Amino acid sequence: MTMIDLGMPGLGGLDLVPAAEAPQTAKDFTSDQEVRWCPGCGDYAVLAAVRSFMPTLGIKRENTVFVSGIGCSSRFPYYMDTFGMHSIHGRAPAIATGLAVARPDLSVWVVTGDGDALSIGGNHLIHALRRNINLKILLFNNRIYGLTKGQYSPTSETGKVTKSSPMGSVDHPFNPVSLALGAEATFVGRAIDSDRKGLTAVLAAAAAHRGTALVEIFQDCPIFNDGSFDVLRRPDTAPQRLIPLTHGEPIRFGPKGEDGLGTSVVVRAGFGLAVAEAADVDPADVVVHDVTDVHLAFALSRLSDQDLTHTVTGVFRDVRRTTYDDAVRAQVGEAREAAQRAGGPDLQAVLRGRDTWTVDE
């Protein structure tokens, strides 16, 4: 089999998107549609964060597209004054793939949920990740089916009692970050809806990444899974459980110690990682985060348990790999150049083919 080197274009995620002529505000990105999520829904916080974040990218609003599937979060595009498509269940990554391939001048965002992305659309998600198309996937994970009124989802904890699992769910859940890394994702991040700062930082890194970026956003469903992430928000429990990542920094978390750093740390344990008390380990043994180390990223993803004992946030992985859409366009460009050199492209010659005969009058 012939292998062809597709090259490594050194572009950033937005380098082919035209820049806005004037500064924009969150208001510019706000459509005239009334937002119709339930009161207290975590989607409001994410929407507010994204509306404020988009103007900071400095790209033309009309070159921004939000594509969604089906579910509560998938109403998102209606509330952004950009181009948008509210498509069908699970298919947004496939539709966005065609759009991103056809239009390198667009910033394409997919908004999806745990059911949309991981259940009905699981196939499209993993293939978008492995292909590495220049699109950003915001996966709103509330660990429940909201729009169909409360059934367990592929991220619900085992044993969860819902309308469709009165004796407790027997399904084992996905770990979305592990799944994405297994699917060859070049960018994986996680944030919590209520953490505007942390969410915005991950979004910024995702936008700058050229390729498919998966951002898992823990988001509360106050109607069917109320308080599901409260232990990650409450001041008395959150510091013990949240493990924020910063590239190049030792991974420390928990209540601050005398040195101003977290008193808990992440250390290596066999092929994986473990949590330890800073006081009990040599500082040299504390793992330093590296977004280019896929083994570390995977091990970090395994620290996050169903019961949220430990929850890693931030950017797990951010590496450069030729994107599918760039490679596809490069081949089209190459074919065009070759045809130009040969004096073409000549459609008439293609239709004629090699063997013709003429019938005279």
Place this chain on the structure above:
Amino acid sequence: MTSTDTTSPDTTTPAGSASDGTRRPTVVRRDRVVIRFAGDSGDGMQLTGDRFTSETASFGNDLSTLPNFPAEIRAPAGTLPGVSSFQVHFADFDILTPGDRPDVLVAMNPAALRANIGDLPRGGIVIVNTDEFTPRNLTKVGYAADPLEDDSLADFQVHRIAMATLTRGALESTGLPKRDAERAKNMFALGLLSWMYSRPQEGTERFLREKFAKRPELAEANILAFRAGHAYGETTEAFAVVYEVAKAKLPAGTYRQITGNTALAYGIVAAPHVTGLEVLLGTYPITPATDILHEVSRHKAFGVTTVQAEDEIAGVGAALGASFGGALGVTTTSGPGIALKAETIGLAVALELPLLVIDVQRGGPSTGLPTKTEQADLLQALHGRNGESPVPVIAPQTPGDCFAAVLDAVRIAVTYRTPVILLSDGALANGSEPWQVPDVAQLPTVDPAFATEPNAPDGSGAFWPYLRDPETLARPWAVPGTAGLEHRIGGLEKADGSGSISYDPANHERMVHLRAAKIAGIEVPDLEVDDPTGDAGLLVLGWGSTYGPIGAAARRVRARGLPVATAHLRHLNPFPANLGEVLARYRAVLVPEMNLGQLASLLRSRYLVDVQSHTKVSGQPFKAEELQDVFLTHLPGAQR
């Protein structure tokens, strides 16, 4: 038209000896010949048939072909399920079908003989590769005795030739291992048939040199085998006659041979030229549509991008996403793929975006008969979605016509902002015919007419994505990157005009009717009826690939002095405006279809006409002979 697809009396030139001493056989002129090459899946029968067809095309005959092969890539060798065949019909006049019964059967093994001999008329020629007629191979296909030894082939002119042995002998000088040398026996058969039917040889030799450019020793071996087959015919006494079929008198122009799938691919490749749009083909491999992807992916220079997606749904999804971005999205598939794409096609109906969906139909239900033909996806194409979801449907009638059908579908998709389903089938996909190469400059163009300005009737400067063109009822196509036209569309019902989400009952009622009216109002040409005598009582109405056999059967009936009218539907939705009037004009209407009467049922319910249905679902196309008989049984009733 006075010709029929039946053979005229032969004209002969007596045998003699040329001055150089070579034997000169009797030359028999025929107006048409049908040859079937049959062998094991591994024997290269498709290639052999294809080459014979190319020689025939370059000679200038009219032709039509019917490849027939198993779904398995290599079924167990020597078995009946493993038989692969290729039938070619060529003539000195314009023919319509691949022929009912072969005049000549080339059988490379006992299985090929057993599977095909029943189709041969009495007196037909059988050319057999005797090397494969071993006791083991005979037993494998249930021959108790060797049919070459007893009188079971007494009705035929049988030529027993040890093709593998002769090929091996001819290739002795090459030093190729025995097995490799024997593999060229299909070229021996081709050489022999090329001699028998006076076909030009240069094309095949050139083809072999190019095909094996990287293995010149194999090119030479195949050419040697090809020449050996030719020489065998020339020098042995076994063949007393050669046949000549004069060039066909086709309309003036430049011709080439083309299959339906290639013509579909060329239509897709030509779409950027006629629309000014880039094309994105999002697809997933499926028999018998895959060759379209193969061909299109070779022509990226024309502005066509191919995305081989993870599944059927993603293929059509990528195509629709590209259409949203201002390209023309295309997807290609077969029946099972249409089932999977149905929800996305429904989304395209709601979004009102251009999308071309090509269904190369095969036998169903489910996986069915992947390599055989059927027309049973008509109702699926028309109705196979949730809700009131109207989609224009068009069908090509011959392999070459697939090109024009794609451009017609593109016109409708772009003009009316709608998905369009094109129904080809397995017979068109792999069958071939001469195709008059169209002049690119004369291809009909279509303007995508993107929206560039806000359009809100209240003068607010807003953009209303569902404000329709009063003539076509098409909505504006505003692509991302157009400042001021930012808008959101989706599968939820939209308010007429503004496009905002609307659950208003009256609005939904209006939108359902608007979408239906838009499709019903698509401009399609009137149905043309072929009624040469003008007094036919029977109208035979078909659609898709039945065009050939219906036309050939009608010629036979007319040759008996009996009147019959024919008409063929390209547009299955909307129907031509004059269809009801045409149906009412005839005392009897007969609809032959390769399904259980889907079009007939549509016509009955729509026009309240007592349409008679004739159906066939064997995976094989209609034969002219069988349709002729059906027409004849319907004629008396039609005359009353």
